[in-house]
Amino acid sequence: MTKKYNGEASGYPLREEGLRKRPRAGEILIQSILFFAGFFSIFTTLGIVYELGKEALLFFRTPEVKLWDFLTGTAWQPHINQFGILPLVTSTFITSAIAMTIAIPLGLAAAVYLSEYATEKVRKTLKPILEILAGIPTIVYGYFALMFVTPLLRSIFGRDVVEIYNMASGGLVMGILILPLVASMSEDALNAVPLALREAAYGLGATKLEVALKVVFPAALSGIAAAIIVGVSRAIGETMIVAVAVGAGPNFTFNPFRGAETMTGHIVRMSGGDLSYDSIDYNSIFAIGLMLFFITLTLNIISQRIVQRFREVYE
Amino acid sequence: MSASPAPLGPFQDNLPRRHRLGAVWQWIFFAATIIGIFVLSALLLDILNESFGYVALEARVDPDTLAVDGVPLEDLPKEELIRILQDSLSASAFNKLNDEKPFEERSQANVYDLVIERVVKYKVLETWSLWESLIHSDEIRAQAAEEFPQAELRFVSWLTVETIRRPQSSEAVNAGVRTAILGSLWTIAITILVAFPLGVGAAIYLEEYARDDWLNRLIRTNINNLAGVPSIIYGILGLAIFVRALERLTSGAVFGLVNPTTANGRTILSAGLTLALLILPLIIINAQEAIRAVPQSLRKASLGIGATKWQTIWAHVLPNALPGILTGTILAVSRAIGETAPLVVVGASTAISFDPNLFSRFTTLPIQIYQWTSRPQGEWRHLAAAAILILLTLLLSLNATAIVLRNRYTKRF
Numbered sequence: 038m039t040k041k042y043n044g045e046a047s048g049y050p051l052r053e054e055g056l057r058k059r060p061r062a063g064e065i066l067i068q069s070i071l072f073f074a075g076f077f078s079i080f081t082t083l084g085i086v087y088e089l090g091k092e093a094l095l096f097f098r099t100p101e102v103k104l105w106d107f108l109t110g111t112a113w114q115p116h117i118n119q120f121g122i123l124p125l126v127t128s129t130f131i132t133s134a135i136a137m138t139i140a141i142p143l144g145l146a147a148a149v150y151l152s153e154y155a156t157e158k159v160r161k162t163l164k165p166i167l168e169i170l171a172g173i174p175t176i177v178y179g180y181f182a183l184m185f186v187t188p189l190l191r192s193i194f195g196r197d198v199v200e201i202y203n204m205a206s207g208g209l210v211m212g213i214l215i216l217p218l219v220a221s222m223s224e225d226a227l228n229a230v231p232l233a234l235r236e237a238a239y240g241l242g243a244t245k246l247e248v249a250l251k252v253v254f255p256a257a258l259s260g261i262a263a264a265i266i267v268g269v270s271r272a273i274g275e276t277m278i279v280a281v282a283v284g285a286g287p288n289f290t291f292n293p294f295r296g297a298e299t300m301t302g303h304i305v306r307m308s309g310g311d312l313s314y315d316s317i318d319y320n321s322i323f324a325i326g327l328m329l330f331f332i333t334l335t336l337n338i339i340s341q342r343i344v345q346r347f348r349e350v351y352e
Numbered sequence: 353m354s355a356s357p358a359p360l361g362p363f364q365d366n367l368p369r370r371h372r373l374g375a376v377w378q379w380i381f382f383a384a385t386i387i388g389i390f391v392l393s394a395l396l397l398d399i400l401n402e403s404f405g406y407v408a409l410e411a412r413v414d415p416d417t418l419a420v421d422g423v424p425l426e427d428l429p430k431e432e433l434i435r436i437l438q439d440s441l442s443a444s445a446f447n448k449l450n451d452e453k454p455f456e457e458r459s460q461a462n463v464y465d466l467v468i469e470r471v472v473k474y475k476v477l478e479t480w481s482l483w484e485s486l487i488h489s490d491e492i493r494a495q496a497a498e499e500f501p502q503a504e505l506r507f508v509s510w511l512t513v514e515t516i517r518r519p520q521s522s523e524a525v526n527a528g529v530r531t532a533i534l535g536s537l538w539t540i541a542i543t544i545l546v547a548f549p550l551g552v553g554a555a556i557y558l559e560e561y562a563r564d565d566w567l568n569r570l571i572r573t574n575i576n577n578l579a580g581v582p583s584i585i586y587g588i589l590g591l592a593i594f595v596r597a598l599e600r601l602t603s604g605a606v607f608g609l610v611n612p613t614t615a616n617g618r619t620i621l622s623a624g625l626t627l628a629l630l631i632l633p634l635i636i637i638n639a640q641e642a643i644r645a646v647p648q649s650l651r652k653a654s655l656g657i658g659a660t661k662w663q664t665i666w667a668h669v670l671p672n673a674l675p676g677i678l679t680g681t682i683l684a685v686s687r688a689i690g691e692t693a694p695l696v697v698v699g700a701s702t703a704i705s706f707d708p709n710l711f712s713r714f715t716t717l718p719i720q721i722y723q724w725t726s727r728p729q730g731e732w733r734h735l736a737a738a739a740i741l742i743l744l745t746l747l748l749s750l751n752a753t754a755i756v757l758r759n760r761y762t763k764r765f
Contacts, residue, residue, distance in 0.1 A: 067662050068561055074553030075562065078575050078636070081629055085585060088592040146384030154378055155385075167388050172683075172751060174690025176718045177395070177740050180725050184733065185398040213391050220388075246374035267580065274582025276693035277718075281725055301584050301693070308587070308697040314596060322697075326588045330581065337580035341573075 089330060092323030099317055107324070113287035113303070115318055124289040125325065128297035132208040132279055133272035135293060139212025140268055144219030145261065151220070152227035153249040164221075171217035179281030182210035187282060194294065200285070202296035207283035211275055219268045226260020227253055259347035263340040270336035274329060276301040300325050399744075402737035403510050405485040408496045408503040409525065412473040413440070425472075426464055430455075433463040440471040465518075474525045476731040477503050511738035519705045520715070524731035529739050531704045532720040535620065536689060538708060539716055542624025543631065543688050548681055550628075551635030555677075558636070559643040560665055579633040587697030590626030595698055598622075604711030618699030620714040626698050627691060631684040638680020642673040675761035682754040686747050692718035717743045 097104055101118040110121015147167070151160055186206040191199045199205070230253045238252040254261070284306060285296030298306070304322045312319050415425045420432055428436075434455050438446055449455075449466065458466075468474070477500050480492055485507060496505045508525075518528025554575075562568035599617035600606050602625075646669050654664040670677075700719040708714045715723075717739060724736035 061660060064660055064662050068557075071553050071557035071561060074550050075557035075568075075571055077550055077554065078578055078633060079571060081578060081589075081632070082574055084593060085581070085589050088589055089585075092592065143384045143387055146381045147388065150378075150381035150385045154381060163385055163389075166392060167385075169751075170388050170392055172686060172690075172747065173395070174692065174718055174743065174747070176690070176692040176721050176725075177399075177744065180721065180733075180736060180740060181395045181398060183725060184402060184737075185394065213388075216388060220385075244370050244374045246377050247370070250377075270580055271582075274584065276582065276584045277722065280693070280696075281722065301582065304584055304588070305693055305696050308591065308699070323588060323592075326585055330585050333580060333582055333585075334577060337577055341576065 085330060089323050089327040092320050093327045095315070096317065096320035096324040099320070101317065111289045113298075115321065120321065122300075122325065122328065124287040125298060125300045125303050127289065127291065128204060128283070128287075129273055129299040129301070131291065131293060131297070132204050132211060132283060132299055133269060135205060135208025136211035136215055136272045136275075137265070137269060139209060140215040140219050140272075141265055143212075144216045144264075144268070145223055147216070147220040148223035148227055148261075149249055149254070152224045153245070153253060167217040167220055170213070171221070173214075175214065175275060175277040176281070178210050178214050179207075179278045182206045182278055182282035186210055190294070199294040200296045202283055202285040203294045204283050204297055205293040207279045207281075208293065210282065211272055211278050214275065214278065215268045215271055218271060219264050222264030222267065223257070223261045226257035226264065229260065230256045259343050262347075263344045266336050266340035266343070270333045270340070273336070274301060274333050276305055280305045300329050304329075399737045399740050401482045402734050403741055404482040405507070405734070406480040406489070406492050406496075407506050407508050407525070407731070408477040408479075408500045409474045409506055410477050410500065410503045412475070413471055415468075415472050418467070418471070425467070428464075430458075430460040430463050433460065433467050436467055436471060437463070445470075469521065469523075469526045474523065476524055476729075479730045479734055481734075509738075510734045511741050515735075515738055516742065519707075520703055520720075521705070522703075524729070524735050527735060529717060529720060529742060531706070531708060532715050532717045532739070533742070535700075535704070535708050535714040535719075536716040538620045538710065539624045539627060539695075539714065540685060540689055542621060542710075543627040544681075544685060546625060546628035547632050547635055547684070551632050551681070551684075552639050552677060554632075554636045555639035555643055556665060556670075559640055560661070560669065575633045575636050579637060583630055583691055584693040584697060586626055586630040587694030589629065590622060590694060590698045594622035594625050602711070618701070618713060619711050620708055621710050623695050623698050623700065623714060623716070626694050627688040630691065630694060631688045634684040634687065635681055638684065639673070639677045642676025642680060643669060645676060646672045675757050679754045679758045682750055682757070686750045686754075689747060689750070690718055690743065692722050695719055696722065717746075 096102060097107070102120050107120050107122055109123065110119060111123045112119040112121050113124050151163060155163065183206070186209055187199070187201065187203065190203070190206055191201075234252055234256060235248050238248045243252070279299045279302040283296060284298045284302040286298055287303065288295060288297040290297055304325055307318055307322050312322075418425050418436055420428060425433075437449070441449075455463065478496070485492065493505060496503060515528045516533065517530055518526065519530045520532075521527040558568065558572065562571070594602050595617040602617045602619050602622040604619070604621075650668050650672065651664055654668045655661070659667070695716060696719065700715050701713040704713060704715045706712070721736045721739045721743065724732040724739065727733070
């Protein structure tokens with residue numbers, strides 16, 4: 038459609054060297070350095086997959102370990118060569134489930150409040166507080182779980198019911214940690230819903246609650262689902278809270294008031310001591326790490342896919 | 353039209369109920385938001401509660417018996433204090449102290465600390481939290497007098513200038529976080545040195561140079577995924593690569609440094625590099641957003657007057673994106689300062705009484721908190737609370753800096 042400007046045709050001959058694109062060594066060098074910086078993260082991923090895979094392979098090669106027993110065994114006792122990962126997996130899922138039963142309802146309610154109800158002034162005070170909550174190091178939450186929540190639970194349910202190290206206290210505090218994450222991601226999703234939808238609903242006579250729950254919330258569902266999945270992934274990978282407040286050795290139990298050890302907690306405890314290279318303990322933390330990596334990676338990819346696939350695009 | 357709401361009947365019948373429902377739910381939503389504030393206050397109050405309180409101390413040697421001619425121990429001249437040390441310690445222990453730093457150069461306060469630590473040797477018998485100390489102080493006195501007749505009951509603040517100044521020690525009353533703070537600072541310095549240039553470089557590449565082909569899409573997806581990998585995985589990676597595979601580099605052997613403390617690669621350098629990998633994706637994502645916010649017109653104007661691409665980026669894009677980049681970096685760094693799990697895996701030690709350097713074993717503030725919290729004796733948990741206060745103060749000031757940067761220097765186009 039548009040004609041390209043042609044110097045010669047318009048009667049001004051181009052000076053040969055002046056406007057021609059010269060190769061500039063400096064520019065190319067800088068671009069290569071920047072490309073390396075961009076590509077570097079690929080090395081990180083390759084490093085994770087290679088190192089975890091290599092050591093995990095060594096772990097499964099040892100005669101004491103059988104893949105089937107690893108996946109289905111209910112006892113993790115390395116000193117008598119029992120490597121069943123189920124006790125670690127169940128406690129990981131129990132603590133995460135407790136955390137999510139706190140974080141999902143509270144996080145979503147907070148998101149709806151901040152996005153649909155709060156005045157600008159209230160929002161500006163409440164949101165930073167949630168952000169502070171998200172910025173506190175997890176070891177501090179661990180301390181809080183052990184020194185405050187566990188005694189609280191023990192005084193409510195009885196000291197013989199609740200053990201000093203228990204999954205409930207770790208899970209509850211983990212829920213508080215994840216609450217701001219779910220709230221802030223969901224709030225972004227709710228905010229992205231165009232005002233026209235709300236106005237149309239009001240025009241039909243809907244109340245504020247009906248607009249929020251029946252119009253805005255469904256429209257933002259993909260973003261909310263993504264937030265929840267990221268929250269779950271965070272809960273599964275969370276380490277210090279469970280290491281401080283839950284961890285008491287692998288324990289195959291479904292009772293939240295008993296102590297147990299999650300995958301992350303086990304890795305921390307094993308590597309806290311002096312771990313000698315190429316021992317079966319050393320290799321086992323890589324096998325557990327690999328499993329953890331794949332679980333969280335799958336969840337993160339699902340979350341990204343949901344956002345991409347089901348996002349309602351307005352205008 | 354008199355009162356004949358017949359056609360609207362069902363609708364209006366419903367209306368009060370719908371409004372009531374709305375009010376109830378609004379209250380519920382608000383309560384959920386407020387819970388965050390409650391928990392935050394509970395957390396802070398709990399930590400403050402543990403940071404102060406009564407302590408029953410038993411001294412191996414009563415400081416009153418060390419007083420000379422009625423002058424209390426802390427007011428004694430340096431020479432007297434040195435004489436006490438000389439009398440009470442073995443010759444070799446005394447000489448070792450002298451070797452560390454000659455007594456002539458030590459201050460009176462320092463020698464006094466040594467006398468307290470080596471001769472008086474306070475031992476903690478029992479501790480109480482601030483709340484108990486304030487509410488039940490009479491009961492505590494009675495209990496202490498009954499159970500520990502020899503002990504001295506003292507109201508202490510676990511967080512003092514001394515706590516910050518003193519290195520690790522085997523007794524909670526003498527222990528401090530000096531080595532942990534230094535370890536944290538060293539580690540973070542390395543993390544920033546590595547992660548900042550790499551992260552900003554990657555962000556510039558992705559925003560300014562990268563075409564939308566499969567390789568760059570892969571890089572982008574990969575960075576997003578790395579941001580979601582649990583931090584402990586980075587710890588395992590650091591253990592395998594920096595501590596083990598690159599041991600000669602991270603222990604300093606490559607540079608001809610033979611470390612007397614034999615850290616075996618479990619050094620500050622390994623820790624810093626591990627944390628750098630951990631926060632790299634965060635820095636990239638934040639820097640990308642900051643660069644994206646610089647309007648296209650600026651670039652076009654610069655290119656239009658004949659600047660090269662890099663000149664445009666260096667002179668126009670980066671200066672305008674810098675506040676955003678710095679804010680994002682500070683937030684990522686404050687995440688790194690609080691990280692514990694990867695450093696435990698990389699192999700942080702805990703009993704470190706010397707000032708660390710690049711190739712030495714190390715401990716950091718969160719590691720120290722973790723270790724002290726894991727000990728069953730109450731006094732260490734009080735000390736952990738004091739360390740948490742220090743850590744939170746550090747993080748809060750960093751975050752405040754980030755907010756100020758964001759508010760003052762971010763340009764809106």
